[in-house]
Amino acid sequence: MxxxxxxxxxxxxxxxxxxxxxxxxxxxxxxxxxxxSKVFNSSNFLIGNLxxxxxxxxxxxxxxxxxxxxxxxNAQLQxxxxxSFIKVYGNTVQIKDTDYFQKYAxxxxxxxxxxxxxxxxxxxxxxxxxxxxxxGMGVISAKGIIGTVKNVSExxxxxMSVLHEKNAVSAKIKKSxxxxxxxxxxxxxxxxxxxxxxxxxxxxxxxxxxxSGYSMVFPEGINIGVxxxxxxxxxxxxxxxxxxxxxxxxxxSHVFIVKSWMKDEQKKLEALNNEVVE
Amino acid sequence: xxxxxxxxxxxxxxxxxxQGLILNNIEFGGYVNPFLYVVFILMLPFETPKWLVLVLGFxxxxxxxxxxxxxxxxxxxxxxxxxxxxxxxxxxEPRGGYEFNTKPSIQFMGVTWYxxxxxxxxxxxxxxxxxxxxxxxxQFFATFGRAIASTFFTLILVLIVQLFNxxxxxxx
Numbered sequence: 001m002x003x004x005x006x007x008x009x010x011x012x013x014x015x016x017x018x019x020x021x022x023x024x025x026x027x028x029x030x031x032x033x034x035x036x037s038k039v040f041n042s043s044n045f046l047i048g049n050l051x052x053x054x055x056x057x058x059x060x061x062x063x064x065x066x067x068x069x070x071x072x073x074n075a076q077l078q079x080x081x082x083x084s085f086i087k088v089y090g091n092t093v094q095i096k097d098t099d100y101f102q103k104y105a106x107x108x109x110x111x112x113x114x115x116x117x118x119x120x121x122x123x124x125x126x127x128x129x130x131x132x133x134x135x136g137m138g139v140i141s142a143k144g145i146i147g148t149v150k151n152v153s154e155x156x157x158x159x160m161s162v163l164h165e166k167n168a169v170s171a172k173i174k175k176s177x178x179x180x181x182x183x184x185x186x187x188x189x190x191x192x193x194x195x196x197x198x199x200x201x202x203x204x205x206x207x208x209x210x211x212s213g214y215s216m217v218f219p220e221g222i223n224i225g226v227x228x229x230x231x232x233x234x235x236x237x238x239x240x241x242x243x244x245x246x247x248x249x250x251x252x253s254h255v256f257i258v259k260s261w262m263k264d265e266q267k268k269l270e271a272l273n274n275e276v277v278e
Numbered sequence: 279x280x281x282x283x284x285x286x287x288x289x290x291x292x293x294x295x296x297q298g299l300i301l302n303n304i305e306f307g308g309y310v311n312p313f314l315y316v317v318f319i320l321m322l323p324f325e326t327p328k329w330l331v332l333v334l335g336f337x338x339x340x341x342x343x344x345x346x347x348x349x350x351x352x353x354x355x356x357x358x359x360x361x362x363x364x365x366x367x368x369x370x371e372p373r374g375g376y377e378f379n380t381k382p383s384i385q386f387m388g389v390t391w392y393x394x395x396x397x398x399x400x401x402x403x404x405x406x407x408x409x410x411x412x413x414x415x416x417q418f419f420a421t422f423g424r425a426i427a428s429t430f431f432t433l434i435l436v437l438i439v440q441l442f443n444x445x446x447x448x449x450x
Contacts, residue, residue, distance in 0.1 A: 013328040017361040020336045021354055027343075028350025028410070047344060054299060115302065115346070117311055119411060122347055158347065186417075 048112070048156040052126055055112040059253070066253050073142045104219050106256040107131060109139075114161070116189040116249050121163040123147060127257060128155045138217035138258040144246040145169065145211055145222050146255050157257075163189055163249055171224050171243075172212040176201055179212050182224060182243060189249055191228065194241040201239070203230050209243050216263045282323070290338070293318050298345030301435075310424065312431040313352075315342055316403050317439050319360050320396055321383065324376045328364045335360030348411075355407035362402050370394060384440050396436050397429075404429045 008015065059066075107127060114123035127133050129152045139146040139159050147161040160167050163184050171182040171194060178201045184192040194209065207227045213220025228244040297315040304311055318338050322331060339353030346352070367382075370391065380386040382395060408425040 013332065013361075013364070016329050016332050017357065020332055020357045024336070024339065024350045024354035024357055026350075028354060030349075050299075118346075118348070186420075 048124065048153065051113040051124060052156075055110070055126075059110075062251065062253055065251070069142050070254075101261075103260065103262050105259045105261065107133070107259065109157075109255055109257055111252040111255060112156070114249070114252060116161075116163055119165050119186050121161040121189075121249075122150070123159040123161050123252065125157050125159060125255065125257070126155070128153050128157050130154055132259070133157045133257055136217065136263075138215075138219075138260070139255050140218060140222050140258060141247055141252065141255045143248075144224055145218055146247065146249075146252065148217055149257065161249065162192065162245070169218070169224070170212040170214045171209050172220075173197070173201070173203070173227075174208040174210050174221075179214065180241070182209070190245055192225070192243050192245060194227075194243050195238065197239045197241055199232055199237055199239060203227060203239065203241065205229065216260055216266050218258060219260075286318075286322070289321070290318060294338070294341045294345070297342055302346055310427040310431055312428060312435050313342075313404070313407070314432060314435045314439070315352075316356065316359060316400055316432065317436050319356065319363060320399060320436065321381065323381050324367065325378075331360045331363060332357060351407065351410050354410060355403050358406050359399055359403040363399060366395065366398055392440070396433060400432050400436065401425070401429045404432065 109125040109127040109131075112124050112126050115121045123139075123146065125133075125139070133149060133152050135149050135152055137149045139149060145162060147159045147164070147167065149157050150160040151158045162169060162182070165183075165185060167184070169182040170179060172179050178197060180194045180197040182192050182194050197203070205227055209224045209227065211218040211220060211222040211224060223246045225243045225245040225247075228242045230239050230241040232239055293315050297313065301312055301314055315338060319331065319335055322334065335356040336353060339356035340349075342352040342356075343349045367376075372387075372391070377386075382392070384392045387395075404425040405422075408421050408428070412421045
């Protein structure tokens with residue numbers, strides 16, 4: 001017994017080291033189920049507020065670009081406005097109110113922190129559960145898709161960016177309508193890979209890639225990027241396609257969080273498919 | 279003693295803020311980013327007990343981790359580095375031991391000694407960190423390259439911090 005105590009005392013530093021590493025690794029592994037780490041991630045109150053303050057200052061430096069972006073979007077919205085259309089047939093127009101349901105609603109938010117240089121990149125936004133944000137909502141900007149809301153605190157939320165190894169987005173070639181899945185891998189933050197495109201599809205460099213709307217997270221037709229390069233290995237059934245993002249993830253400022261009203265309904269319906277038929 | 283605690287406390291806060299708010303945004307070519315905060319472990323006095331170095335490594339790591347939402351990654355790497363520090367100091371101890379009231383810095387120990395000391399520890403930290411981050415060996419050489427390149431930039435920053443130290447102490 002005495003020997004054991006002596007041994008422990010003699011190597012106390014080594015044991016402390018092992019103990020601390022054990023804590024660190026258990027944190028690391030727990031942290032991979034992101035939900036457990038609400039306390040320490042950057043959507044927590046103290047650090048979230050700090051980033052918000054810093055961002056308040058930083059914002060001024062990009063005012064010009066943000067203004068341009070907003071003006072562009074305003075122009076776009078103006079074109080879709082009813083007043084920019086003229087009636088073609090006669091004077092009476094039938095308006096069927098109940099023909100249209102609102103499927104998506106948007107909340108604007110400001111990016112207060114983010115990264116592009118890790119394997120798993122996150123963005124922190126200044127809207128949280130008080131603004132009705134829930135995990136699983138999509139995030140887009142005027143230029144394209146951004147990511148999916150992962151964790152929510154009262155005033156902030158953290159978004160799993162498209163630049164995240166485990167975030168696959170269902171994407172569509174605009175021209176032909178074929179669906180693939182878009183995955184980003186560490187390296188260039190401007191380039192992603194589009195997988196699962198069968199080899200008989202006609203592709204050309206410069207084709208636009210948009211969101212498919214299948215995932216129930218993003219509306220259909222949100223810009224993702226353009227095809228930069230593609231190749232077909234011998235004997236392979238699928239293309240290797242490189243897509244250049246339309247969004248510059250380093251200079252994000254204002255984004256929209258997408259609330260999908262019909263997501264639950266669609267999920268519920270699709271869940272029925274898995275039930276055993278009696 | 280108390281003066282030291284206050285001094286290192288201030289340095290600690292400044293380093294964490296500098297790393298979390300500025301350096302985390304810096305990257306060269308999408309691969310490299312410097313982690314200056316390790317200089318905190320490098321600059322602790324020789325007499326610091328080993329357990330305290332470990333605990334401080336843990337605290338620094340967890341503070342950095344909460345900034346970048348990578349809980350556990352920097353913590354484990356910094357604790358590992360703090361653990362290696364004791365052995366390295368013994369290994370490169372000058373003849374006659376370390377003089378009392380000196381610190382591991384260029385001013386007291388010379389450029390060669392300091393470079394060796396900083397190089398080894400920073401490299402160990404970065405290798406550990408980047409392999410923990412990737413958590414697989416399939417991209418062994420890419421990860422290795424990232425670690426080496428980041429080490430280089432961190433070392434440059436560490437040396438710049440040393441220059442600050444040097445001037446302020448010689449003037450007074």
